[in-house]
Amino acid sequence: MILRLSSLFVRTLREDPADAEVPSHRLLVRAGYIRRNAPGIYTWLPLGLRVLRKIENIVRDEMDAIGAQELLFPALLPREPYDATNRWTEYGDSIFRLQDRKGADYLLGPTHEEMFTLVVKDLYSSYKDLPLWIYQIQNKYRDEARPRAGILRGREFVMKDSYSFDIDDAGLDRSYQAHRDAYTRIFDRLGFDYVIVKAEAGAMGGSKSEEFLAKAAVGEDTYVRCNRCDYAANVEAVDSLAPSPVAYDDAPAAHAEQTPDTPTIDTLVDHLNERYPRDDRPWHAGDTLKNVVFSVRHPDGTTEALAIGIPGDREVDAKRLESKLGEGVVFEPFGEEDFAARPTLAKGYIGPGALGEKKPAGVRFLLDPRVVEGTRWVTGADVTGSHVLDLVAGRDFSGDGIIDVADVRDGDPCPNNDGGLLESARGIEMGHVFQLGRKYADALGLQVLDENGKLVTVTMGSYGIGPSRAVAAIAENTLDEIGLCWPREVAPADVHIVATGKDEAVFEAAEQLSQDLSARGLDVMYDDRKASPGVKFKDAELIGVPTIVTVGRGLVDGVFEVKDRRSGERTDVPVGDAVDHLVAVVRG
Amino acid sequence: MILRLSSLFVRTLREDPADAEVPSHRLLVRAGYIRRNAPGIYTWLPLGLRVLRKIENIVRDEMDAIGAQELLFPALLPREPYDATNRWTEYGDSIFRLQDRKGADYLLGPTHEEMFTLVVKDLYSSYKDLPLWIYQIQNKYRDEARPRAGILRGREFVMKDSYSFDIDDAGLDRSYQAHRDAYTRIFDRLGFDYVIVKAEAGAMGGSKSEEFLAKAAVGEDTYVRCNRCDYAANVEAVDSLAPSPVAYDDAPAAHAEQTPDTPTIDTLVDHLNERYPRDDRPWHAGDTLKNVVFSVRHPDGTTEALAIGIPGDREVDAKRLESKLGEGVVFEPFGEEDFAARPTLAKGYIGPGALGEKKPAGVRFLLDPRVVEGTRWVTGADVTGSHVLDLVAGRDFSGDGIIDVADVRDGDPCPNNDGGLLESARGIEMGHVFQLGRKYADALGLQVLDENGKLVTVTMGSYGIGPSRAVAAIAENTLDEIGLCWPREVAPADVHIVATGKDEAVFEAAEQLSQDLSARGLDVMYDDRKASPGVKFKDAELIGVPTIVTVGRGLVDGVFEVKDRRSGERTDVPVGDAVDHLVAVVRG
Structure with missing residues (x-):
């Protein structure tokens, strides 16, 4: 096949497009691969379409090779199945909704869990039919608040989404592994630098979850790797290493002290070092327990106040908190009005007295994993201008549970506790393999008869790759100062x-x-x-x-x-x- | 490649689906090719997708072979270009519209003329760049009032749409012929029974237009063929054979007569035969001129009254009228209120006196092509209970123009005037080649420099095939009483x-x-x-x-x-x- 530049539908541009934020976007437009039609909505010119199709074909090839079967759902979907799983509501502003001429509600599919689940329910009824692996390659739609970087985060984009259906967890493990292996082959063939990281799974109710990230400084995802072992995780999914419990038999009793004008950790530490100096070492922020209170709204409309106790040298990482709370949950730090409504909370001096067991403030209280039994803290005394010293976790206070949402830092210990240290880098999410479990099968009633003629709920895995994003991610990962520089398998x-x-x-x-x-x-x-x-x-x-x-x-x-x-x-x-x-x- | 039925994602059904109106729909569902999700919205199961892809690949193959270049537009489109051509309004209820989270208007593309025109305007600027042939294969959307027969008339469907861009009409003719030839090869390869018919082009402002129809009794399109020559046309596009002008030197003067209680053609003909019998032959309906008045609303919101004069033995064919008036024009026969508003029109006795040159009724008056100069008619005298006899066209009355919208009948003479007679049959439109001309280039300002450095407007051709409809049409055309029966090239x-x-x-x-x-x-x-x-x-x-x-x-x-x-x-x-x-x- 010969593409003659005298007639090829392409024009290269000397000027960078005004809206291009990242190098791949700039070069894909300048080299005539894509053209923008609206925010996050692009036309694939012949060169761009060639790269996109090559990626799609590699994906299809490896999916077919493991025995996955291709089908194709509509992109325009009726509301009803998404009501059954509550996602019509949960998605909030981030899906495109529309009505037909009769006023019936539709959406443009952002993902197709409901449709996959229902088609299997429609066709299959026995354990003998399982495992089943089906997939599609299709346009998907998300009304992103901030479409970004050209096709890297578009509002219309191409996804390959697969689902596995198994009768039991062992089957799901096998299906997951087969897809993970296929993905590894796909990414190896695509010919660029990627990393597989542990991903957050909890929010969606599943268990095992990993992401395939393209290494790229402009990536939206931050991940960490251990400098000693093979641990790698999206920062959202990093498990902080909890210290071992500490003996506290000889700990003094907790005692409240006057600490006027110390509403921040810095002022508190200064005050402690001046008025209550320690013999062995100066006080530092990590000795304090900071209790941050959020106002949280759940997708079902209910609200609550949530306090998170973390060491004073850390911050709550909004992305980690978001991924732990789950899709559709909205939160923001307590404001003046919130505090006014809960006078028990002394702003700047909040402590387990107000948050802990007896819950005078009526706030859910979750603790950082580092707050293990026996650790000793300086924290608010629930009175303005006063803090408690020598407050021992497990002796003097406890929370309602653990939440691991403090920021992760370079040099943090590896959770495998092998002496390795974490190093962070940025990447672009290109693939995701995920043990979805029974969430959708439960919601939509996907059951089959088992060997004993008993109805059992099917367990599902979900496996996605974004071929259109891959075009940008591969470009970003491989370009140099003079232009695009494609890996051989995807070059136009x-x-x-x-x-x-x-x-x-x-x-x-x-x-x-x-x-x-x-x-x-x-x-x-x-x-x-x-x-x-x-x-x-x-x-x-x-x-x-x-x-x-x-x-x-x-x-x-x-x-x-x-x-x-x-x-x-x-x-x-x-x-x-x-x-x-x-x-x-x-x-x- | 082996598809093992023990694991293939398919289940055949014994029962016909309740909503299936035509055999292909029934069988495609029963044999496990497609599944319905909403009216006119379907899932392609693996078997169906295989057939769809085979058709797409044949289409792509032949388009590439003539040097057409594939690209891919978004399906989610911003409103602005469709405003520039007024189609945002013209489409009325038949497109899906939506707003994004910022309230900006979008539509799901029903066709992409605007996008093709604009991308060429964006990239090209010289006659040296032309001719250009570009195409895409893509999901399209129409909010059909009556989605029909499964994927035969869906609301989400796959289209291959090509456009040609030329500097002049001779170039357009060459581009048109190349696409017509490619289409002929495509339909030959698809391996089923089709016919190429002349199509209506006028409404869209173009000139030459032909359709490729699959022969099928359930088809929505009626076409006619001559039993002698190769004339074939969609019934909407049939040119009625106009007789030669008739000498009228010896015609008597027109004379109004009392014809009480003759508001219909039948009553009039009976009355004439009884009261004004002719020597040579009895009066018949074809001797009368029937003037039918419509209330017409144009897409720009303006309205008018339109009278159509046709021989009394014909009816106005609503589909032919619709195609002549063009997309977005709405019409209905005059009702009591309309007549009340125009007392000059004597219902049941309307004649050229009220409609003709002086236009006392203020109504546009168009005549059937058979009303040629010298033909002699009995028609309304614009007074209740009275008709005019011996009214000679061209001598006693004329209209504002010709409109060819009377119904076409088996046995009508072939417009080639070779003595052949027309026979009608039904078909499913599967392809359309069309000289679009400069309508969109004018509206969107697509001009290039010609050899003399002068800006000239580009002329376009439009060429469409519906691969998803083709699945149903081929099924319909080839099935038998026991099931589907695919042509070899598209079989799963x-x-x-x-x-x-x-x-x-x-x-x-x-x-x-x-x-x-x-x-x-x-x-x-x-x-x-x-x-x-x-x-x-x-x-x-x-x-x-x-x-x-x-x-x-x-x-x-x-x-x-x-x-x-x-x-x-x-x-x-x-x-x-x-x-x-x-x-x-x-x-x-």
Whole structure:
């Protein structure tokens, strides 16, 4: 196949698009891969569509290889199934809703759990039918508050979503592993730098969950890796290492002290070091327990106040809190009005006295995992201008449970407790494998008969990859300062041939080479335009086909110049050897 | 590739779905190809998706072969471009509209003329860039008032839409012909019975227009063919044969007569034969001119009264009128209130006196093409109980123009005036090629520089095929009384192998045959279920793979039975020859 630049529907741009925030977006627009139609809504021009389709085909290929079966749901969906799972409400503003001419409610599908569950319920009825793995590759829709970075976070985007259906947890484990393996093969084939990290699963009611992230400084996800073992997790899913319980037999009794004008951790620590100096070491923020109170609204409309006790040297990480509370839960820190409504809470001096067992303030109280039995804290005395010292967890106070939402920092100990330290980096989520469990099967009544003729609820796994986001993520992960630089398997062509000069013989030789390579099954981009060599080389570098062949000056010496787009390495190849040489380069 | 029925995600149904109106719908649901989610909204199960993809790939193949380039627009589109062409309004209730979280208006694209026009305007600027042929294969949306017959008229459906862009009309003619030829190849490959008919083009402002119809009794389109020449046209687009002008030198002067109680053509003709008998032949309905008045509302909100004068033996065909008036124009016959508002119009006795040149009634007056100069008519005298006789067209009255909207009948003369007669039949529109002209380029300002550096407006062609409708249309066109019966190129598999009995050897032989055929590149459906032969044969007939191989009783004699699904013809083929035999059958 030959793509001739004289007729290919592409125009490269010299100027960066005004709205481009990240390099991949800038280059995909400038190189003529995509065009913006509305915020988060893009047209795929021929070059972009070629890359998208190559990614889709790799995904399809590996899904088919494990025996998953492709089907295709509508994107325009009736409301009813989403009511049954309460997601019509839970999604809030983040889905597109519409009505038909008769006033019936529809949505544009953001994910299809309901549809997958219902079609299996419709067709299958016996354990003998399981396991079943089905998938689709389809346009999905989310009305993002902040569509971002071109196709990286679009409002219309392509997803491959698979679901597994099993009779029991052991089956789910096998289905999960098969999909995880297929995903690993997919990402290996895509040919760029990725990492598999543990992901938060709790909020959706499932158990095991991992994400495939493309490494990229512009990524929206932060993940950590251990510098010693293979632990890696999305920052939302990091389990903080809890210290062992501490003996507290010799701990003094808790005692409230006057600490005027110490509503912040910094002022408190200064005050402690000045008025209550310790012999062995100065007070520091980590000795204090900070109790942060949030106003929380659940998807069902109920509200509550939630206090979180964390060491004073940490902050509550909003993303970690969001992922722990789950989809559709909205929260914000207590404001003046909230405090006014609960006079028991002394702002700046809140302590377990108001939050703990007897709950005079009527607030749910969750503690950071580091607050283990026997640890000793300075914390609010529930009176303005006063703190309690030597308050011992498990002796003097306890919470209603644990919540692990403090910020994660470089240098934090690895939860595997092997002496390794965590290091953070950023990535783009490209895939997600997830043990969904029985949430949707329960809500929609997906049961089958087991071996004993008893109805049992099916357990499901959910496995997603975003091919359109992958185009941007791979671009972002592989580009360099002069342009896009595609991995071979997803490049819009195998070879980019540039004919330079005005000599007829040059164009004839370039045309012949294009045809010969095409005849050998290669996809050739051939720059047959009447343009200057400078323009053609710049375009070739911008478009990012991995191998660039120059047919020009060298022709009199009987050679073509073959350049590797990434390394920049150039080789003169005799005309007679060029086809075999290039086929070998492309096929590896 | 082997599709094993023991694990394939399919369940055949014995019962017809309650809402199925046509055979293809009934069978596609029963055989497990599609499932309904909402009116006009369907899920493609694996079998259905295979057929859909095969059709899409044939279409893509032939589009690529003529040098058309594929791209992909979003389905979720901003309102603005559709405002610029007024289609946001014109579409009325028939598109899905929605708003995003910021209140901005969007629609789900029903067709993409605006987007194609704008992307070319964005990228191209010179005549040197033309001709350009671009296309996409994509989900489209229409909020049909009456979604019908499953996927035959869905609300979410797949379209391949191409557009050509040319600098002049000669270029458009070449682009049109290339697409018409490609379509002919596509429909030939799809392997079913179709007809190419002239289509109505006027309403959309274009010129040449043809449709590709699948012959099917359940089709929504009626077309006619000449029994002598190759004339074929959608009934909406049939040009009625206008007689030659008639000499009227010896015609008597027009004279009004009393015709009490003759408000209908029948009563009038009876009255004429009784009171004003002719010597040569009796009066008949075709001697009278019937003036039918409509109240018309245009998309821009303006209204008018429109009278149509047609021979009394014809009716105004609402579909023909609709297609002549154009998209978004709404009309209904004058009611009592309308007549009350225009007392000049004597209901039942309306004539050119009130409608013609001086327009006392203020009504636009269009005439059937048969009302040529010199023809002599009996028509209303604009006074209740009175008609005019010997009213000569061109002498005594004229209209504001011609409109060809009378019903077309079997036996009408062919417009080619070759003595041939028209015969009607029904079909399903599957493709449309259309010279769109400059309507969208004008509205959206698509101009390029010509050879002389002058800006000229580009002329466009529009070419559509509906792959999802094609699944239903091909099914409808090819099914028989026992099930689906696919043409080879679109069948979900090449061969359907049925293993019968409980003998291990049978299943081993069937498995081996499946693998051998798969290794030769055939797609095999293999019924490896533990079910009765009766169930398996019924399913094979229902599913409709063109070749059915039975591995069973014959095995002891060393033969498989090969059956042609359409003809029912059976052949015993020796086991050793089976692979070659079947490859030959499939490859033709």
